[in-house]
Amino acid sequence: MAVSSSSLDPYALPNDEPELERLDFQHRVWRLSLDGALYLSPLPPSTNSVLDLGTGTGIWAIEFADENPSATVTGVDLSPVQPRWIPPNCQFQIDDIEEEWTYPLPIPDPTSGEVSGARGLDFVHGRMLSLGVKDWPCLFRQSFTHLRPGGYFEAQEFDLTAHCEPDSPKQGVAFRKWSENVIGAAKKAGINAQASRHFDQQLREAGFVDVTSKHFRWPVGPWPEGENSKKEKTLGVWAQRNIVAGLEAGALGMLSRYEGWSKEQVLELVREAREEMLDMEFHQYLNM
Ligand SMILES: C[S@@+](CC[C@H](N)C(=O)[O-])C[C@H]1O[C@@H](n2cnc3c(N)ncnc32)[C@H](O)[C@@H]1O
Incomplete structure (x- = not known):
């Protein structure tokens, strides 16, 4: 069984071909669960700068970028397993999301080529990270700090x-x-592989308001x-x-x-x- 090629990687799951195929299929299971949606947050049309934590194969980030051409999406993962052919408004960065964030790097505007510099995030998304993340309260605080006022955070997790x-x-x-x-x-x-039980309270403690959760099986x-x-x-x-x-x-x-x-x-x-x-x-x- 292959393990991650990244020397940073403390993640105990493999990143070999069968696992990557499983992650892409799992993405379909999520979209079915959410009636076709990629997210449930009530994002305004002005949503521009988006971060996908622990992006895996990058399938969520790529589809978000395709479906929202005016947004710029950065997917971050420990493991460099993302495809090369990606939408121009999408990029990937290899990093540990539990370390201090240095992203998203500015993406040049696809038409003008202009680079607008570091911006606050409009949307932070993370999915199926419960066997990777150790310190959720810290991740929530860091997300809160990097979001613009009025921005959204969404976790799609399992127990x-x-x-x-x-x-x-x-x-x-x-x-x-x-x-x-x-x-x-x-x-x-x-x-904590049951961490999502505590998200509501931890998100509020990190400063988030209007915290809502949807549970299904x-x-x-x-x-x-x-x-x-x-x-x-x-x-x-x-x-x-x-x-x-x-x-x-x-x-x-x-x-x-x-x-x-x-x-x-x-x-x-x-x-x-x-x-x-x-x-x-x-x-x-x-x-x-
Ligand atoms: C189960 S996969 C989910 C991938 C993707 N979010 C999805 O839903 O398709 C978990 C991913 O999180 C990444 N990961 C785990 N811990 C991480 C960390 N501390 N920093 C960055 N990525 C991490 C792993 O490398 C793996 O690609």
């Missing part, structure tokens, strides 16, 4: 706790074991039933594919680095969890 419906035909064991062990290993790495499989379950069923199929594909990536680095598990032990747990997750008698889900 790694495995849930199973109380009336599920079978109660999950292996996915829960996977989740508990990865949460425990992350804790040893200084990472990603079912593992098309098990949801009922009148309005069409979207949840589709979401279940897509989320199942995404989560099953991420079981090994999420566990291997974490459990071997921080819990001393052998690769064989991790793969056995992944196999058990995968088997359970593909069985529709288990009505399991993650909270987002």
